[in-house]
Amino acid sequence: MVKKNELTSVPHTILEEAYKAGIDLSEGNRSGTLFHVDQTTIYSKVNEFFKGKIELMDTKEALRKHPWLNDYRWKLLDRGKDEFTKRVAENFSGGYFMRILPRAEVTIPLQSCLMITKRDLEQRVHNIIIAEEDSKVHIITSCVQHFAAEASSHLGVSEIYVKKGAMLNFTMIHNWSKETSVRPRSAALIEDKGTFVSNYVCLRPVKDVQMYPVAFCNGEGSKVSFNSILYGHKNSLLDIGSRAVLNGKGSKAEMITRAIAREDAEIIVRGMIEGNTSECKGHLECRGLIIDDKSFIQSIPELIARKRGAEITHEAAVGKISEKEIVYLMTRKLSRDQAVSIIIRGFMNVGIMGLPKSLSEEINRIIDSTAEAS
Amino acid sequence: MKLLEVKDLKVKVENKIILNDISLSLKANESYIMFGPNGSGKTTLVNAIMGIPLYEIVSGKIMFMGEDITKKTVDERSKLGISIGFQNPPEITGVKFSDLLKLCLGKDPKDKFSEGEKKLIEAFKLTGFLDRDINVDFSGGERKRAEILQMIFLKPKLLLLDEPDSGVDVESLKLIGKEIQRYVENTGSSALIITHKGDILDYIKAKYACVLLEGKSHCFANPKRIYENIKRCGYEECLTCQKRVIEEQYLGQEKRIDKCAPHNT
Numbered sequence: 001m002v003k004k005n006e007l008t009s010v011p012h013t014i015l016e017e018a019y020k021a022g023i024d025l026s027e028g029n030r031s032g033t034l035f036h037v038d039q040t041t042i043y044s045k046v047n048e049f050f051k052g053k054i055e056l057m058d059t060k061e062a063l064r065k066h067p068w069l070n071d072y073r074w075k076l077l078d079r080g081k082d083e084f085t086k087r088v089a090e091n092f093s094g095g096y097f098m099r100i101l102p103r104a105e106v107t108i109p110l111q112s113c114l115m116i117t118k119r120d121l122e123q124r125v126h127n128i129i130i131a132e133e134d135s136k137v138h139i140i141t142s143c144v145q146h147f148a149a150e151a152s153s154h155l156g157v158s159e160i161y162v163k164k165g166a167m168l169n170f171t172m173i174h175n176w177s178k179e180t181s182v183r184p185r186s187a188a189l190i191e192d193k194g195t196f197v198s199n200y201v202c203l204r205p206v207k208d209v210q211m212y213p214v215a216f217c218n219g220e221g222s223k224v225s226f227n228s229i230l231y232g233h234k235n236s237l238l239d240i241g242s243r244a245v246l247n248g249k250g251s252k253a254e255m256i257t258r259a260i261a262r263e264d265a266e267i268i269v270r271g272m273i274e275g276n277t278s279e280c281k282g283h284l285e286c287r288g289l290i291i292d293d294k295s296f297i298q299s300i301p302e303l304i305a306r307k308r309g310a311e312i313t314h315e316a317a318v319g320k321i322s323e324k325e326i327v328y329l330m331t332r333k334l335s336r337d338q339a340v341s342i343i344i345r346g347f348m349n350v351g352i353m354g355l356p357k358s359l360s361e362e363i364n365r366i367i368d369s370t371a372e373a374s
Numbered sequence: 375m376k377l378l379e380v381k382d383l384k385v386k387v388e389n390k391i392i393l394n395d396i397s398l399s400l401k402a403n404e405s406y407i408m409f410g411p412n413g414s415g416k417t418t419l420v421n422a423i424m425g426i427p428l429y430e431i432v433s434g435k436i437m438f439m440g441e442d443i444t445k446k447t448v449d450e451r452s453k454l455g456i457s458i459g460f461q462n463p464p465e466i467t468g469v470k471f472s473d474l475l476k477l478c479l480g481k482d483p484k485d486k487f488s489e490g491e492k493k494l495i496e497a498f499k500l501t502g503f504l505d506r507d508i509n510v511d512f513s514g515g516e517r518k519r520a521e522i523l524q525m526i527f528l529k530p531k532l533l534l535l536d537e538p539d540s541g542v543d544v545e546s547l548k549l550i551g552k553e554i555q556r557y558v559e560n561t562g563s564s565a566l567i568i569t570h571k572g573d574i575l576d577y578i579k580a581k582y583a584c585v586l587l588e589g590k591s592h593c594f595a596n597p598k599r600i601y602e603n604i605k606r607c608g609y610e611e612c613l614t615c616q617k618r619v620i621e622e623q624y625l626g627q628e629k630r631i632d633k634c635a636p637h638n639t
Contacts, residue, residue: 324464327426330448331458332478332524342477346468346507 010035010043013146018113021142021175022366029358031137032056032098034112038121039093053104054137055097056112059126062097069097072128076159076187076216084183088124088157095125095156100135100166109138109171109359116154116180117146127158131166131194138169138359143176150179160188162196164219169354171199173366176206178234184211192219192248199227199353201363205234212241212270217251217280227353228257229367232265232295241270241300246280246310253282256352259318260344261288261295272302275310282311288318289347375440377402377564378423378532383434385415385422392418395434398584398591400532405558405565405578407597410586411609416568417461419586420534423566424458425451438532455563457530459521461537465509471520472504478527491527498523498549514541522550526557533558533565539574551577572601585609 007015007025014037015025024030031050034057035043041058055062063069079089096112116123131137143154154176162168176182190196196215215224226242244253259267273282288297303312321343329339350363378400385393393415400406410416422429423436425448436444443451466474473483479491487495495501498519509517518538525533533554539547551574558565559579567578575597583597585604 322464323427325466327428327448328460328464328466329474329477331424331426331452332474333449333452333480333528334477335449336447342469342473343466346466349468351468351507 007033007043007045014115014117017144017146017175018115018142020366020369021113021144022140022173022362023111023113023142024362029108030111031106031108032110034058034096035115036094036096036113036125037115038118038123041094041096044096047108050106053101053106054110055099055101056110057097059092059095059097059128061094062128069128072130072159072161073126074159076189077157077185081185084155085157085185087122088126088155088185092124092126092157095127096141097128098139099130100132100137100168102132102163103134104132104137105135106137109140111140111142113142113144114154114156115144115146116152119150119152121152122155123152124155125157127156129158129160129168129170131162131168133163134165135163136167138171138356140171140173140359142173143182145175145177145180150177152179153181154183156182156184156186158184158186160186160196162188162190162194162222164191165193166191167195169197169199171201171353171355171359171363173363174200174202174206174209175204176209178205178236179207181207182209182211184209184213186211186213188213188215188224190215190217190219190222190224190248190251193221194219195223197225197227197354198242199350199355200240201229201350201366202238202240203229203231203367205236206238207235208237208239210239212243214243214245215253216245217248217253219248219251221250222248223252225253225354226255226271228259228269229348229350230257230259230267230269231348232259232261232267233263235264237266239268239270241268241272243272243274244282245274245276246282247276249277249279251277251280255284255286257286257288257299258347258352259286259288259297260291260347261297262291264294266296268298268300270300270302271314272304273312273314274304274306275312276306278307278309280310282313284312284314284316286314286316286318287347288316289321289344290319291321291344375402376400376437377439378566379435379437380419380423381435381437383419383422383436384432385418386430386432387418387428391432392429393422396591400564400566402531402564403558403562404582405555405567405580407575407578407580407583407600408566408568408586408591409570409583409600409604410568414586414588416586417536420458420536420566420568423534424448424456452528452530455529455531456534457525457528457532458534459518459525459536459538461540463509463517463521465507467507467510469508470504471500471506471508474508475504475524475527478524494526495523498553515543515546518542518550519546522553526553529561531561531563533563533567535565535567537568537570539569539571547573548577550574555579572598572605575601
């Protein structure tokens with residue numbers, strides 16, 4: 001494994017692609033950075049200021065260093081779950097291991113970038129995140145395709161542990177290409193008063209993504225939010241779900257999805273909230289906009305209650321942009337096209353994600369540049 | 375010159391004729407009050423003047439500053455200087471109210487408000503709403519204030535106001551009334567204001583008022599006097615009034631209507 005200490009030693013073309021997907025190259029605004037390219041972690045470094053608060057390294061290295069990590073590996077996910085988990089269990093190239101030490105408040109985000117640069121490559125990674133008791137962190141992960149790589153696939157297994165009183169805000173930005181198949185497999189376990197926020201942003205065309213992360217809210221007063229902004233275009237197939245299992249007393253789940261489909265895109269939004277305790281609350285919201293007659297959006301909410309007192313609700317609306325909203329903006333001197341693009345842009349607002357201001361500004365920048373490019 | 379001339383306008387909404395051959399003309403630099411019972415077509419009329427697609431013009435003509443705008447789109451009409459304040463404006467999630475105000479001003483959302491603009495926003499008690507999504511969780515009165523502020527920022531020559539005073543508290547009413555009057559006075563523009571209550575008349579210096587009945591407008595005369603008459607006799611009696619006269623006969627003549635003359639009296 002090659003390891004380098006300076007980000008400048010990472011090939012320029014890689015950095016450029018990573019930047020488009022939200023990776024901060026100056027590192028000054030990040031508490032740590034890890035790059036995994038194809039099948040190797042080529043770079044991992046914790047910002048000087050956050051040393052002793054964070055551990056960040058390749059998963060394989062972490063397994064060597066911390067034998068106890070085997071107690072966290074394949075504990076939330078079943079290695080035999082499907083052909084993809086089986087393939088990762090068989091052989092994986094590493095991945096990122098992130099651990100936020102007890103009571104550490106990491107004020108600026110940790111970042112990781114998983115990139116494919118080679119044709120026909122199957123990238124298999126296993127990531128483990130542990131937010132120890134009372135820690136607080138924002139993580140931004142970008143998955144990127146180098147323009148030269150086509151017909152590749154990404155299998156990513158992630159196991160996430162949010163310990164007592166910890167807050168983990170995890171944002172994943174996908175920038176794959178039209179020929180890539182993507183199969184993330186994620187699960188999270190949330191202990192007492194822990195909060196897990198999982199944000200997913202997919203803006204670029206991709207061949208297909210299928211994922212259905214699950215969060216187990218086992219702790220008392222534990223909370224999970226799944227937020228997704230899906231911009232499906234140019235034949236993309238996005239099958240994005242999320243599942244929350246409310247086992248802990250007073251646990252809560254919230255799922256918010258904004259989906260836009262155009263140019264032969266197909267989007268399926270699934271969501272399942274299971275209320276297994278007498279005092280739990282869940283809400284699922286899906287709003288979809290369909291821009292042309294060639295695309296498809298399907299919303300499949302599933303609400304399960306197993307105890308009296310479980311309060312699980314949902315609202316969903318899929319359809320065209322409201323004509324009333326368009327005309328309203330047109331009375332304010334905007335053309336129909338301007339009005340439509342403002343409404344679409346607003347629809348993809350990341351305000352739903354509970355991100356710190358600087359990070360939401362960054363994601364807005366990514367959305368703006370993607371919108372301009374398409 | 376006439377600012378707005380509506381000639382024999384027939385308007386249908388979802389295949390139902392609401393306005394039948396209505397005519398109306400408004401002068402520049404004047405405010406007009408429009409009364410009328412529920413369902414008389416007041417909202418339809420202002421929406422048709424604005425060009426809202428739901429209100430389909432079957433026949434007739436709308437002239438604005440001498441130009442035929444009957445076939446112009448909403449945005450074209452707004453650029454010519456017609457502006458509307460809706461009774462029930464829609465909510466637009468994800469789009470900040472401040473962005474909308476900047477667009478009204480012809481600015482880019484990235485631009486900043488000038489000091490004067492900030493003062494006006496503050497006067498409208500909307501500073502705390504700038505970062506909110508358009509109309510989301512705005513109360514009735516807040517929506518009304520937001521509509522009128524947008525209109526002022528658009529700098530129109532004709533303001534169409536659909537019940538700016540309904541669902542509004544006393545203080546907001548005073549604010550709205552004064553600001554509309556100030557804008558109209560300072561810019562020499564005109565306003566057509568639909569109202570059910572007479573309260574707004576305390577702030578708007580309007581010379582004329584008309585009553586919309588059975589899809590036609592009547593009785594262009596002093597707003598307060600008309601309002602008193604409506605209060606005394608009610609719209610029902612208006613319908614049988616013998617003194618119903620079409621507006622052409624009254625416009626500019628300031629003919630007094632001292633009393634209504636219901637059919638059975």
